[in-house]
Amino acid sequence: MKRLTPLLLLSTALATGCGFGDPDPVLGCRSDSDCNSDEVCFLDGCGDPGKNIAVEVVPNPRVGLHAQDFRVTELRSQQNIELYGSSTLTGQVRMEGPSSNSVYSAPITLRMTGESLLIPGLVRRHESTLVPTNGVYTLPVGVGRYNVTLFTDDSELPPLSGTRDVQPGREVMLDFTLPVSSELVRLAGKVVRPDGKPVDVDLEVQAQDEDLRPLSQRVMVKRDTGEFSLALPPTAAERPTVVLQVVPTSAQALVPQKLFTVNPRQGVLSPLSMGDYGEPVRLKSKVLSRTGQPVAQATVSLQGKVGGGGQFRSLKVLTDANGAFELLTLPNETGSVMTISVVPPPGSSASFTQKYVQVPRVSAMQLSDVTCGERVTVRGELKKPSDSQPAAGVTVVAEPLEEVLGWPRPTSTFEAPRTTDEAGRFELAMDPGRYRLDFIPTDDLPRVSRIVTVPPPDSSSLAPSLELSSFTLSKGRSVTGQVTFNGSNAAPSTAPYASVRFFRVVDVEGKPSALLLSQTLTDQNGAYSTTVPAR
Secondary structure, eight states: OOOOOSOOOOOEEEOTTOOOOSOOOOOSOSSGGGSOTTOEEETTEEEOTTSSEEEEEEOBGGGTBOOEEEEESSOOSBOOEEEOSOEEEEEEEEEOSSOTTOBOOSOEEEEEEEEOSSSTTOEEEEEEEEOOBTTEEEEEEOSEEEEEEEEESOTTSOOEEEEEEEOTTOEEEOOEEEOOGGGOEEEEEEEEOTTSOBOSSOEEEEEEOTTOOBSSOOEEOOTTTOEEEEEEOGGGGGSSOEEEEEEESSTTOOOOBEEEEEOTTTOOOSOEEOOOOOOOEEEEEEEEOTTSOBOTTOEEEEEEEBTTSOEEEOOOEEOOTTSEEEEEEOOBOTTOOEEEEEEOOTTOSBOOEEEEEOOOSSSEEEOOOEEOOBOEEEEEEEEOTTSSSBOOSOEEEEEEEEOOTTSOOOOOOEEOSSOOOTTOEEEEEEOSEEEEEEEEOSSSOOOEEEEEEEOOOOTTOSSOEEEEOOEEOOEEEEEEEEEEEOOSSSOOOBOTTOEEEEEEEEEETTEEEEEEEEEEEOOTTSEEEEEEEEO
16 A cells, blocks of 8 residues: 655656756655555545535626535535525615615725635635615625625725625625714825926825725825825724825826825825936847847836835836837936846746846936846656556646745746647746646546646756656546526526536645636536546
């Protein structure tokens, strides 16, 4: 009986010329043969393929039928799924005051951000603008745990927030009471240039707490005078300070964003000066590979601290066929530098690169070429469940999980430019980081996932590469069923063209995680068929 620790990292063997040091040790299984006869090799190690399963069904959001999640105690070959009706968030919006009839029936916007209750990491978001009927609103939503923020069209009224868990087919109540005008904390002031004149671009101001959560709505600064007025909830008076964030409304505006700290009881005692951030600088350069070849279609941006203490981020631009780019920026603050970031397109051998640059107070500058290092070429081999035949035609995708020491978190999803070849081989060019590799066969085999760490290459490695130990796909079994609605007053109706996804929900390295096992759509009759791992 073979049993390994239930924590999985792919074993790696060094390829010729790669200076990564010692390979990662094997901490888990690489094939089902490493497991007991009734277990499958999953990302988290050996496990029962019928246990720890959750399914997400998204029937039809266009008619208010959003995501529902269900726990499956024992996955069967015939797995029918019975849905509940629409899950809704509902409640009353009132104006605070002596009258019980002071309902609010003007337009509101509800912004909901949350996560599935059963499937870790599965994000749920909803946003809707509606008009309450006699103060009552109703919003169909997906099942989940949400932070809910209400905004009104009246900038005099600050946003209100609450949290709620939404269960399948349930109506969840969340009432909001808007404060009366006389109890609001008001902050009025001006945003100016160093010479005291208004800034000649469109700006917005918002009051926030120390964690930069909104305490007021975003309001426009009067362009001709620089004046603004904010309304905060009565509880803001109990805070020692609040943060006022000033941002340009357009990403093309060559003005920084800046934070100011004020005492809400004292108000804004002096104009908020954006400081002497200088005049725009036209910066030109080229992006080249390590071998001196131009890197086309790379995304380039520049950011940093500018004069006056604000932060500036340029618009993102793409390099042309010659690797050249041009962008507009502001000069950096004296004693600091700007950071230029280059993200080559997926498929390029050039790696993510950052470079610190000085941007002086000039109208234009030619920056020296930005030379990217080489991405790590990750190679591996897949086998069919027989452990002997190569698995050809498999799609390989790398999803970034987290950064490795000394490197930023990868921002790109990498996909092998071709499916595995006749020998089951695949190859991806990747930036350093920690990834989940997803292997998606085209035949009746289930998808399989593993975790791999791509370490930073040695500076002396001209062509860094990483050879993964070969591993084996799992056998599959078909799961079929029909998705219907639980009809309380009528016969159940089917759910045509619904999205159905099966997940394995486990702890991976001590963190609750969800591993996608399969995904499919129901047909016009609500029937589905998919393939999941099996022994």
